[in-house]
Amino acid sequence: MIGFFIFTAHLLTMAEHLDDKELLMQFRESTSKEAGYTRIIKKYQEKLYWHIRRMVVTHDDANDVLQNMFIKVWNGLDNFREDSQLYTWLYRIATNESLSFLEQQKKRSSISLSDVETGLSNRLQADKHFDANKLEWKLQLGIQQLPEKQRAVFNLRYYDEMPYEEMSRVLETSEGALKASYHHAVKKIEDFILNH
Amino acid sequence: MNFRNHDIKLELEQLSPLLAGLDKTNPYSVPADYFEGLPAVVLSMVNEGQPGFLLNNNKQPLQELPEGYFDQLAGNILDRIKNQNTETAPEELRSLSPLLYSIGNDNIYEVPRNYFAELAETITANIQAPRVVLMQSRTRIFFKYAVAAVFTGLMALGVFKLTNGNKVNMDPVVAQGIQIAKENNLDAELAKLDNADIVKYLESNGGDVKAAMVANSVDDNKLPTQEDYLLDDKALDHYLDQININDLKN
Numbered sequence: 001m002i003g004f005f006i007f008t009a010h011l012l013t014m015a016e017h018l019d020d021k022e023l024l025m026q027f028r029e030s031t032s033k034e035a036g037y038t039r040i041i042k043k044y045q046e047k048l049y050w051h052i053r054r055m056v057v058t059h060d061d062a063n064d065v066l067q068n069m070f071i072k073v074w075n076g077l078d079n080f081r082e083d084s085q086l087y088t089w090l091y092r093i094a095t096n097e098s099l100s101f102l103e104q105q106k107k108r109s110s111i112s113l114s115d116v117e118t119g120l121s122n123r124l125q126a127d128k129h130f131d132a133n134k135l136e137w138k139l140q141l142g143i144q145q146l147p148e149k150q151r152a153v154f155n156l157r158y159y160d161e162m163p164y165e166e167m168s169r170v171l172e173t174s175e176g177a178l179k180a181s182y183h184h185a186v187k188k189i190e191d192f193i194l195n196h
Numbered sequence: 197m198n199f200r201n202h203d204i205k206l207e208l209e210q211l212s213p214l215l216a217g218l219d220k221t222n223p224y225s226v227p228a229d230y231f232e233g234l235p236a237v238v239l240s241m242v243n244e245g246q247p248g249f250l251l252n253n254n255k256q257p258l259q260e261l262p263e264g265y266f267d268q269l270a271g272n273i274l275d276r277i278k279n280q281n282t283e284t285a286p287e288e289l290r291s292l293s294p295l296l297y298s299i300g301n302d303n304i305y306e307v308p309r310n311y312f313a314e315l316a317e318t319i320t321a322n323i324q325a326p327r328v329v330l331m332q333s334r335t336r337i338f339f340k341y342a343v344a345a346v347f348t349g350l351m352a353l354g355v356f357k358l359t360n361g362n363k364v365n366m367d368p369v370v371a372q373g374i375q376i377a378k379e380n381n382l383d384a385e386l387a388k389l390d391n392a393d394i395v396k397y398l399e400s401n402g403g404d405v406k407a408a409m410v411a412n413s414v415d416d417n418k419l420p421t422q423e424d425y426l427l428d429d430k431a432l433d434h435y436l437d438q439i440n441i442n443d444l445k446n
């Protein structure tokens with residue numbers, strides 16, 4: 001039974017990969033460039049959006065980062081060498097754009113990174129649905145306490161269930177370092193939840 | 197808990213049963229129809245000519261390059277590199293420490309009111325007027341030294357004549373006195389003199405003979421003490437009676 005599920009998952013991955021190849025071909029064809037581009041956006045927008053949103057917290061910021069990210073996709077997709085999956089490449093751009101955004105936010109506000117993280121926590125608590133008593137919100141607050149790159153590692157593993165091998169290509173970091181970072185992040189969040 | 201990947205679920209259970217037990221619910225909300233409209237929004241941004249785009253809506257051929265673009269390209273790039281490396285001090289501080297940048301460099305020290313306005317005047321007032329040194333002509337300086345030399349010479353000549361002058365013209369008595377002084381024989385010579393001669397000398401020169409005789413005869417150790425004078429106001433009379441001054445006169 002387990003073997004069946006693994007095989008099915010593998011087939012789905014292959015299908016998705018073939019689908020990505022088809023999308024790329026459509027994009028690189030001048031007559032169908034926009035259509036292929038639109039299909040790519042539709043296929044990955046939600047995943048990428050939530051990945052960005054968990055980094056920058058507010059919808060407006062996530063929207064800005066996401067749109068900038070897709071513009072860069074338009075610019076760079078012709079040069080995509082396909083040495084990784086399209087999904088991985090898109091996630092790398094989204095992660096870099098999120099990290100750059102947070103860095104710019106820090107510089108623009110002339111405040112330290114810890115203050116940026118405090119600011120993100122404050123934005124989280126400003127959400128109309130925020131409920132400090134609920135564990136899922138405490139989890140989000142705990143995630144926001146993490147340094148930005150560690151936050152990305154945790155989100156990719158916890159929410160997107162990304163394998164370390166793929167995460168290594170997204171974040172351009174060794175698998176061992178990512179594993180250690182994720183384990184450390186889990187402990188930090190657990191301590192935060194227990195102490196708040 | 198809703199994990200699709202069994203291995204990732206196991207991993208989290210080993211690391212933190214607490215987190216593994218939480219529901220992976222999404223606490224965030226999204227505006228209605230956001231995702232439905234996103235592709236069109238992004239495409240319109242692409243077609244509006246965002247930086248880096250070379251195609252427009254009408255799919256016209258690529259823009260022509262400005263004239264001399266490649267001739268100036270190297271210089272332009274070098275200028276950008278130089279500008280990048282020569283960031284201003286505020287820019288450098290901002291990148292190094294936004295906290296310090298935000299503090300700013302306002303001066304926290306105060307100075308007394310009108311300090312700088314009056315400073316120059318205060319300093320110049322405290323400066324003493326330099327002494328005016330009169331420069332004398334060389335002729336005048338020489339003349340002064342010459343006068344001093346002549347005067348010194350005259351003094352020396354006078355002293356010379358006085359001390360080592362012609363001994364034929366010197367008073368014999370004076371000459372004898374000078375000789376006694378040289379030989380340091382004053383006490384011995386005085387001892388040779390007769391008392392009568394001394395009395396005659398003193399009387400002729402207005403000296404007090406009695407006082408001289410008393411002074412000569414008195415023994416300092418036998419004089420009345422201060423206590424004696426306090427106890428007896430006739431102490432001096434008694435002492436004079438003892439030494440019998442009338443007898444001394446005779």
